[in-house]
Each structure stands twice: as structure tokens, then as C-alpha cells.
Amino acid sequence: MLRMTTILLLLATAHPAVAATLRVPEDHKTIQAAIDAAQPGDTVQVAAGRYSERISVRAGIIVRSAGDDSKGKAGLKRAEATIIDGGGKIGDKPGVVMAEGSTLDGFTITNVGAYDDALWKKHFDSHGEELADDEGSVQAEGTIPAISIKGVIASVTNNIVHHNGDVGIAVVGSREHKVTPLVTSNISYRNLGGGIGVADLAEPVVRENTCHENLRAGIGCRNSSPIILDNVCFQNIRAGIGCREGARPIMRGNKCYQNRRAGIGIRMDGTAPVVEDNDCYENDMAGIGCRDGAEPIIRNNRCSKNKMAGIGCDGASPLIVGNECRENEMAGIGMRGEGIATIQGNKCHENKLVAIGVTDGSTATISGNQLSRTGGVPPLIAVKGSTALIQENQIEGGGVAAVLVQGTATISNNKFLGHGEKQGNAVWVWEGSTATIDANSFNGYRTAVNSTKATVIVTSNTVQGFTGPAIIIKDSSKPAHVFGNTAITKDEKAKVVEIQGPAGVVANNLVKAE
Incomplete structure (x- = not known):
């Protein structure tokens, strides 16, 4: 007690x-x-x-x-x-x-x-x-x-x-x-x-x-x-924000502008940030740049008016999803250096060069994107010395072509919208290249597919608003297969297909009245 x-x-x-x-x-x-x-x-x-x-x-x-x-x-x-x-x-x-x-x-x-x-x-x-x-x-x-x-x-x-x-x-x-x-x-x-x-x-x-x-x-x-x-x-x-040597940050909601290099720069093996909902603009290099083996997730960012690409990839393996890239001096999204990327659901509008460029031994899956440019010579998608799967995109405009292939590409289920006779080719396949072009909708290009000294398969496409043969294939490296395509036109004399050189299966290509 x-x-x-x-x-x-x-x-x-x-x-x-x-x-x-x-x-x-x-x-x-x-x-x-x-x-x-x-x-x-x-x-x-x-x-x-x-x-x-x-x-x-x-x-x-x-x-x-x-x-x-x-x-x-x-x-x-x-x-x-x-x-x-x-x-x-x-x-x-x-x-x-x-x-x-x-x-x-x-x-x-x-x-x-x-x-x-x-x-x-x-x-x-x-x-x-x-x-x-x-x-x-x-x-x-x-x-x-x-x-x-x-x-x-x-x-x-x-x-x-x-x-x-x-x-x-x-x-x-x-x-x-x-x-x-x-x-x-x-x-x-x-x-x-x-x-x-x-x-x-x-x-x-x-x-x-x-x-x-x-x-x-x-x-x-x-x-x-x-x-x-x-x-x-x-x-x-x-950079505005730099990330390297295996860093794994979350970067969200930042504004990076007028930096002397990238707005956000990412590099080195094992570096794997999540980069989302940032605004990167008016930088002297890319809005967001990744290189040297980095593996970032780049999601829902806005990159505009940068002096290089909106999003640039050099030897990296990014997932690039849901971003908006506008009015950049080079590509909206650019790849080189044997990069490997998934590019999905992005909006790339009015970039001075390509909307999406895949070059220098790179590999890309390009799906569900909205791509456009008014005027200019460059294509909207360029595949050079590289491999790309291009599917289910909305592609409007372009220069010498909407899609230029100087490599290997599968182009399927895309919607192409051109602006009349001056628009040129929707898909231009260069010498030595390989392309499978299937189930696309083309409207408003002089020619839907133009291929010279390449290997092509062109199937089940619908073409409107063309002024010459809808599909032109010259001197194919292997017999060209062109079947199941439909051209819709008021011109009773219009040709769906013109082939000069080896032909494989060329059948069921139809002209329908508009």
C-alpha cells in the first residue's frame, strides 16, 4: 500500500x-x-x-x-x-x-x-x-x-x-x-x-x-x-531531372523546361524510373531522354517544343504509354541505337520531323497511337534499318509517305487519313525492305502502297480517295502476294493493283462503286 x-x-x-x-x-x-x-x-x-x-x-x-x-x-x-x-x-x-x-x-x-x-x-x-x-x-x-x-x-x-x-x-x-x-x-x-x-x-x-x-x-x-x-x-x-546508375525513382507532376539538355534524362543499365504526368517543354535536347540500357516506364507525360525529340530513346528499353508529344523540332518519339520499345496510346501531333522514328537497329511495337502533321516532307512513321509492328493506329497526313519502311515492318489494322492528291503514298516500302500490310483503311492518299525492289504481302486493305493505282509494286525481290483488297471509287477505270515484276498470289482485289 x-x-x-x-x-x-x-x-x-x-x-x-x-x-x-x-x-x-x-x-x-x-x-x-x-x-x-x-x-x-x-x-x-x-x-x-x-x-x-x-x-x-x-x-x-x-x-x-x-x-x-x-x-x-x-x-x-x-x-x-x-x-x-x-x-x-x-x-x-x-x-x-x-x-x-x-x-x-x-x-x-x-x-x-x-x-x-x-x-x-x-x-x-x-x-x-x-x-x-x-x-x-x-x-x-x-x-x-x-x-x-x-x-x-x-x-x-x-x-x-x-x-x-x-x-x-x-x-x-x-x-x-x-x-x-x-x-x-x-x-x-x-x-x-x-x-x-x-x-x-x-x-x-x-x-x-x-x-x-x-x-x-x-x-x-x-x-x-x-x-x-x-x-x-x-x-x-x-537535365532538369537526371536519373542514372541503377536509380529507380518515381517522378510525377514535375515541370522541366528550358534546360540545356533533356527535361528528364535517364541512362545506364538497371536504371528503371517511373516517369509519369510531367510537363517537359522547350528543352535544348529531348523532353524526356533515355539511353544506355535504361528501362523506364514513361507514361502520361506532355512533351512539347523541345529542340530534339519529345521522347528520345538511344539504346534503351522503355515502355512509352499515353504521352502527348507536340511541336517538337525533331521526332515526337524517336528511337535509335538498337533500342527496344513498346509505344502505345500516345498522341504525336505537328512534330517537325517524324511522329515516331525507329532507326539504327531498333525494335518497336507501335500500337493505338494518334499521329498527325499538317504539311512537311518527312513521313509520320519512319522505320529505317529496324523492325516495327505497327497496328491499330490513327495516322493522319504525312509527307513523302505516312509510313516509310526501310527495314522490316508489319502494318495492320491502322486507319490512314490523307489530304488528297498532294499527300503522296500512305505506305512507301524501299528497296531491300520487307513489309506485311494487312487490314488497313486508307483514305485520301494518291497511292495506298508503293513498293520498289522489296518483299511485300498486301492483304485485306480498303482504299478510298486515291488517284492512281491503289497499290503499286515494282520489281519485287520475291513474288509479291496481293489479295483481298478493296478499292472504293467513282472511277470505273480505276485499278486496285499494278505489279511490275514477280507476282505470287494476286487475287480477289475488287473495285467497288462509291
Whole structure:
């Protein structure tokens, strides 16, 4: 009984620990002095001013600038007014080192390492082509981040990180445990590295940040699996968002524009991001580019007015589904370098060259896409030195042809809509090529199929709005099989088929009155 009474008295008189607020410079002259005096759960509140120091945050400590969340010119007013100045070349530690459970909220971090504007401009002018592969990258030896989140779960929010000598915000993982920090609502620009870099198994949430004019990617990930959501990345010297070395991020809802390379760049074996619902426009290379063995899922993105392809594939194996590619300077979707791709359900309109190009030993399944262009010489689909299955697409317009085959193609169940006599051929099969053309609907092309010195099988197609023979085959490499095709026309003298050279089965090709 006595023991129980004692316990009750202790409980009645016990007072829970109250988190303290330590003020800088009122209580402590430096931020680091306040951090050193703080206990887990305490807040170090820093008044506006310039603080010439580099700091190491302790576990469980919140370091926050004083003030509310009023907007300033670029970020929050309190972040613009509360500056951690790293002192340039002095020292070899990051500007801010985060600890487990710590928070950094609302600071400008600058002058950590030597920023060199002439070096920045040199690489800007060359699109980063002369930039060493690891220069300024997160895990490179000698890299000193402005903010370092290494092997810990922490929160970095509402900061402005600029004009530093290496990467702005660096997140590095651990083999011992999951590293899932939150990096949100920061502005990172003009750093001589990436704006935000993620490496070595880290799995942060990187959300609603703005990264621009950085020497490397706005946001970069290597061998890591971040969730990259709703960021804005523009005018970076490399990609808006870069992904490599086996990284498997989810990238969703980002805007990447006017970057000196791709809007989103993906490369290397084992790199397999999910890239969906992003806007990539006005970039100096592709809107979304993948190469060197990468295996991304590229889904429901919008890529427009890029100086190369909307979506480009060079030696990669992407799944490209449901994207919209408009008014790009080259292809809507382009493949080369022995790439292997499934291209399904995309909309490619008014791209200056092809809507879809399959070249250089590549293999593609092209199905259920909507492809169009008004005017111009290039075809809508070009298969050159490659193999393609082209089925169930809606194909409108084209140049010298709607589909040009200089390789091997099976073309089936597509709907072709041309714009009259000037439209030319719907399918043009070049010398040495092989094509099976089956069950398509052609309307408004001078000729549905035109083949010279190739191997072709043309069956069960319907042709309207043609002006010469609907199907022309010259000097076939093997006997040409043409059967079961129907031409619908008002011209009683119209010919369905004209064959010059070896003929195989040529039967049941009919002319029907319109």
C-alpha cells in the first residue's frame, strides 16, 4: 500500500519536459552555440541577419528562422533575410550537416565552397559536354554540399540554396537502414553541382522544390529510389531531372523546361524510373531522354517544343504509354541505337520531323497511337534499318509517305487519313525492305502502297480517295502476294493493283462503286 501511494504521489507531482526555444542572437550569439545548448525537441530560432558559420545540427533539434511564412521575392521573406554564409573556400565541411530527426526551416545557405561564374558560363555554353562525369556530384570525393543529409531521416524545408561550390542539397543513403528524409519547398540555384542530389540507396521525398541554373541537373539521382513530386526545374546546364546508375525513382507532376539538355534524362543499365504526368517543354535536347540500357516506364507525360525529340530513346528499353508529344523540332518519339520499345496510346501531333522514328537497329511495337502533321516532307512513321509492328493506329497526313519502311515492318489494322492528291503514298516500302500490310483503311492518299525492289504481302486493305493505282509494286525481290483488297471509287477505270515484276498470289482485289 505504501509503495502504491508513493507511485501516485510521484505521478501527481511529475512535470513533463517542455521543449525550449533558444534564440539567436538574443540567447546565443551563434547558431552553432544554440544548437550545442539545445536538447532533443528544442527549437533554435534565428533572427534575420547574416551568420558567417557552418553548422552541424544535433539529433531532434529544429533550426528555424524567425518570422511567419510571408512570401518574398523568391522564397519566404524570413528565408531571404536569414543567411548562413559558408565563407567561400574556407573549411572542408558542408554548410549545414543534418542529424537524425532534425529540421532546417527557412534559411539562405550560400558561399559554401568557391562559386566561379566564368566556369558556370563555360559549361553553359557547351551544354555541359565538357563537364567531368563526377564534377560536383553528390558522392564524388571532395564534394562539399551546401546542405548534407547523410544516412539520416531529417526535414529540409523552405530554404534558398545558391551560389555554392558544389551540390546544393545532398541526400546520401545507408546500407544499414532506410533513409527517407523530406526535402520540400526549397529553392536551389546557381550551384556548381546539382540543385538537389540523391545517391547511394537514399529514398527521400523531394517535393515542390524549384531548381534552376545549376551546373548539373536540377534534381539528380544515382543508385537511389527517391519520390520526386511537383518540382519545377528549369535552365539547368544538364537535365532538369537526371536519373542514372541503377536509380529507380518515381517522378510525377514535375515541370522541366528550358534546360540545356533533356527535361528528364535517364541512362545506364538497371536504371528503371517511373516517369509519369510531367510537363517537359522547350528543352535544348529531348523532353524526356533515355539511353544506355535504361528501362523506364514513361507514361502520361506532355512533351512539347523541345529542340530534339519529345521522347528520345538511344539504346534503351522503355515502355512509352499515353504521352502527348507536340511541336517538337525533331521526332515526337524517336528511337535509335538498337533500342527496344513498346509505344502505345500516345498522341504525336505537328512534330517537325517524324511522329515516331525507329532507326539504327531498333525494335518497336507501335500500337493505338494518334499521329498527325499538317504539311512537311518527312513521313509520320519512319522505320529505317529496324523492325516495327505497327497496328491499330490513327495516322493522319504525312509527307513523302505516312509510313516509310526501310527495314522490316508489319502494318495492320491502322486507319490512314490523307489530304488528297498532294499527300503522296500512305505506305512507301524501299528497296531491300520487307513489309506485311494487312487490314488497313486508307483514305485520301494518291497511292495506298508503293513498293520498289522489296518483299511485300498486301492483304485485306480498303482504299478510298486515291488517284492512281491503289497499290503499286515494282520489281519485287520475291513474288509479291496481293489479295483481298478493296478499292472504293467513282472511277470505273480505276485499278486496285499494278505489279511490275514477280507476282505470287494476286487475287480477289475488287473495285467497288462509291
